[in-house]
Amino acid sequence: MTRRVIVAANWKMNGDLALVDSMLLGLKDLESSNVEVIICPSFPYLSELNQKIKAANLNEIIHVGAQTVSKFFDGAHTGEVSTNMLNDLSIKYVIVGHSERRSVYNETSEQVASKVHAVLKAGLSPILCIGETEEERSSGKIESVLMSQIQPVIDEIGIKNFSDVIISYEPVWAIGTGNPASSAMAQETHYFIRQLIAKQCDQVAANISLLYGGSVNAANCEELFAQPDIDGGLIGGASLQAEQFKIICSAAKGK
Numbered sequence: 211m212t213r214r215v216i217v218a219a220n221w222k223m224n225g226d227l228a229l230v231d232s233m234l235l236g237l238k239d240l241e242s243s244n245v246e247v248i249i250c251p252s253f254p255y256l257s258e259l260n261q262k263i264k265a266a267n268l269n270e271i272i273h274v275g276a277q278t279v280s281k282f283f284d285g286a287h288t289g290e291v292s293t294n295m296l297n298d299l300s301i302k303y304v305i306v307g308h309s310e311r312r313s314v315y316n317e318t319s320e321q322v323a324s325k326v327h328a329v330l331k332a333g334l335s336p337i338l339c340i341g342e343t344e345e346e347r348s349s350g351k352i353e354s355v356l357m358s359q360i361q362p363v364i365d366e367i368g369i370k371n372f373s374d375v376i377i378s379y380e381p382v383w384a385i386g387t388g389n390p391a392s393s394a395m396a397q398e399t400h401y402f403i404r405q406l407i408a409k410q411c412d413q414v415a416a417n418i419s420l421l422y423g424g425s426v427n428a429a430n431c432e433e434l435f436a437q438p439d440i441d442g443g444l445i446g447g448a449s450l451q452a453e454q455f456k457i458i459c460s461a462a463k464g465k
């Protein structure tokens with residue numbers, strides 16, 4: 211098994227029906243390649259985006275993902291969306307544990323682990339976000355922080371199932387700031403993450419896709435994606451413009 215190369219768009223709470231249309235128009239010439247392209251809009255647009263991708267015959271190239279999901283299967287959880295519902299809409303990917311979910315909505319690593327478990331159980335692919343804050347980096351805690359975000363997931367699902375998880379390393383200080391990690395810094399951290407997993411299973415470490423996220427744009431993506439342990443990216447702001455996003459998807463080709 212070779213590592214999957216993935217470029218995922220995280221629209222966050224941005225975009226509207228007009229963006230769904232303009233994005234697909236902008237990406238209509240995207241060629242089939244080794245890159246799995248995923249667009250994650252807010253819940254209300256999942257179905258429309260998926261249908262329009264199919265109608266445009268882009269469904270082999272572009273996939274749709276959600277930005278979060280409930281750990282519960284069903285029941286009295288007002289406002290939540292289940293894996294079951296995503297399956298019903300043929301949504302196959304879910305971002306889990308984004309730093310905004312962790313910091314603004316107080317999601318703990320244990321809750322994130324339960325969500326990853328629910329996602330895998332439903333046959334969907336989780337994109338697990340991890341990353342340290344500026345303060346954690348400057349106080350030398352990067353490795354312990356990343357470990358504290360990864361280990362509860364491995365404990366919950368087992369190391370073998372961990373190969374079905376896509377990881378996105380997103381240093382919190384680089385998200386939405388216009389200051390990405392340097393390619394050397396990102397590579398160093400990705401290498402560390404892979405070694406951390408290798409301590410538990412070499413094969414899973416070798417095969418798992420590690421994306422980088424945090425101020426990736428059309429100008430810096432090539433250098434980031436050229437790093438040996440970076441298998442693609444999770445893109446926020448730059449994924450709201452079809453032209454930029456297309457350049458980023460193309461830069462991941464041939465990895």
Ligand code: PGA
Nearest residue numbers: 385386424425445446447
């Ligand atoms: P950004 O966001 O590309 O706007 O920094 C990335 C993310 O939060 O996933």
